[in-house]
Amino acid sequence: MSKKERLSTEAYKGVRDFYPEEQALLNYLTSVMRSVVERVGYVEYHASVLESAELYRAKGAENEELTNEQTYTFLDRGGREVTLRPEMTPTVARMVAAKRRELGFPLRLYSIPNVFRYERPQKGRLREHWQLNVDLFGSRSLYADAEIIGVAYGIMRAFGAKESDFEIRLGSRNALEKLDMELINREVSSENRKKIRVLLDKKGKMSEGERQKELEQLANGPFEITETADIVEIRRILSDLGVTNATFDPNIVRGFDYYTGMIFEVFDTHPSNNRSLFGGGRYDNLTALFDDEPTPGVGFGMGDVTLRDFLAVRGLTPPYRPPTHVYVAVATPELVGGAWALAAELRQQGVNAALDFGERKLGDQLKTASKHKIPYLIVVGQNEIASSNFAVRNLETGEEKTLAREQLAAFFLNL
């Protein structure tokens, strides 16, 4: 095949290849998430990335744009319109509505799906990312709201973040609706009411004085959103739990149409990255799309891309270690049978052992072990097989230790 005809080795635009080190980091992120959410009683579900396109059309005007311009939607060969899910909430609402009578409430569900957006790739935004989704169905209790926020808080702490590293800002759809009523009473046009929402979302992106002035102009008078009783109570429950970084923020709006009560966002407090990391809220009517008897819900979604940035800036990303304990190298090619037998023996005893087949020089075998960041090396030579004594080399420190064949497994497993 000529060079010209070779295929590109690049991944599709805006998505990632996960080589072992990147995948290990993703596995670390998901394992921390899992352990926190399972501690609070959440159980895992999953669904296909393929959904009927109508699932995203139904939610109303605000989402039209998302469906029409930002999703991967196509016709399958049978003429069905299919979308690669841009978010998980409609899917989980569909699944809960489908089995409402069997599931048992309150119902705690989590999933770590990949979600797709067709948008220009940029820092913190890719076309595909992985997103923890945590949802609690069948409760209208403010304790449920507090629990969901507490889970988000618990995950941040489990990653090693200090309370000062992030801030939980609570908003309220109720407060925003009360404001809207007030503005309608003041005869503020719907156009200006829309402009107000956009301005609320611009907090931190312009001077605070200027913003307030503009808000008052648009509102035909004084402008203030006051904390509602439900938010006060949610904050009280959280503070009983020891959470001190949750505040009311009238500027929290959140894009999705389906929220009906509390909404929240978790902000990075780092000066170089002061932005919303993720968020969620209460959505009590979403399953009404499918079901006569809607099931209330509250939850959040947390993406891996922004989380990686958050951890990297603070040095909270753990170093890579492969699952492999030891690399078994071969001094000369004809000893591969002996090395194979040793590796088989170690594996039998529970050691994760990778074997070289002796097709390259010993120096190159060592390089492979180092490139793979495997912590220990054993070189199998004639003497080692004859004496049943093996030098175990620590590839980080260079230290060597000679062990009898039957001591090897215990050495690796007691690390």
Place this chain on the structure above:
Amino acid sequence: MSKKERLSTEAYKGVRDFYPEEQALLNYLTSVMRSVVERVGYVEYHASVLESAELYRAKGAENEELTNEQTYTFLDRGGREVTLRPEMTPTVARMVAAKRRELGFPLRLYSIPNVFRYERPQKGRLREHWQLNVDLFGSRSLYADAEIIGVAYGIMRAFGAKESDFEIRLGSRNALEKLDMELINREVSSENRKKIRVLLDKKGKMSEGERQKELEQLANGPFEITETADIVEIRRILSDLGVTNATFDPNIVRGFDYYTGMIFEVFDTHPSNNRSLFGGGRYDNLTALFDDEPTPGVGFGMGDVTLRDFLAVRGLTPPYRPPTHVYVAVATPELVGGAWALAAELRQQGVNAALDFGERKLGDQLKTASKHKIPYLIVVGQNEIASSNFAVRNLETGEEKTLAREQLAAFFLNL
């Protein structure tokens, strides 16, 4: 919203919703796979389900059909032709070619991706399934072939299968090529040579005598495929490992074009399900699509759908248990604060505890715990809070045991 306008709660055709019990089974399957492959030194990678369509076009004639009729291929909004991967091997070959100089060989990689085929859903075949992929790059050693087959064998055993439950049948592209040469020498037409391949694949689907007769007719003479030296050696290595159910089977062909050496399939020996479960083989030229210096590879793919069937028929599917240790119920609604505090305390100590917020009658709270198959229940009442003694009920046996508050965590964690 009127009933008429409600959205369907069904998943897209041919894909599955994974409710907690189904997801727990998938998690069980993948955790067994992981532990076996990591024992042999494999490390995990991953990639997006979106790939450039050309990746599947390039492999040649036999795959044209797959690309044209059986894939999900569509144009993105930027006019790029995108395919939902139908298999993982082209992706991993692309990734290895992209970083050949950095990766270090031999390189052991595994992944558990979802793969898509556009086909009529039927037993054992869905439009999306999850598939373990295990690949070893950079070795031409027959020990590498044997290792890959040994991993497949080890996974079957780790699921509880006996050697008599399955059979490993080894074929050889070399043997098939030798046959082809022989047939060309006999002036067998290319049309008849193709028919012969199809007949080989039909073993077990027609009478053996009839098949042999037809083969001899098409071959203009005696018809036999003899075991090659490489297959003999691979079987020897495997038998040293204790594998006794690997045989040479001249009828093993396998569909993919990219195989160049050993090929194998694992067959279910159950009379009601006597068919190929999964398979793989050696492909030494695949990365030549991307790279001047091709890297040899050998590997296999194992799908979750056929595996589930295999395990179910033999009663090897483990029963569902949620990760949740205990359900904390509330005798009367006003005690939710006390129950919340108890749940928080248990979680702090490492217990996975789900909490009811007291919005339903106690009987309904119990039903929720049972539906979720949570093994233990605690009911928080006035007396319990006052006395700090809690009855722990085993929801399977109905047994109750009263424990002091500070004994609870140890009870659940020492189960």
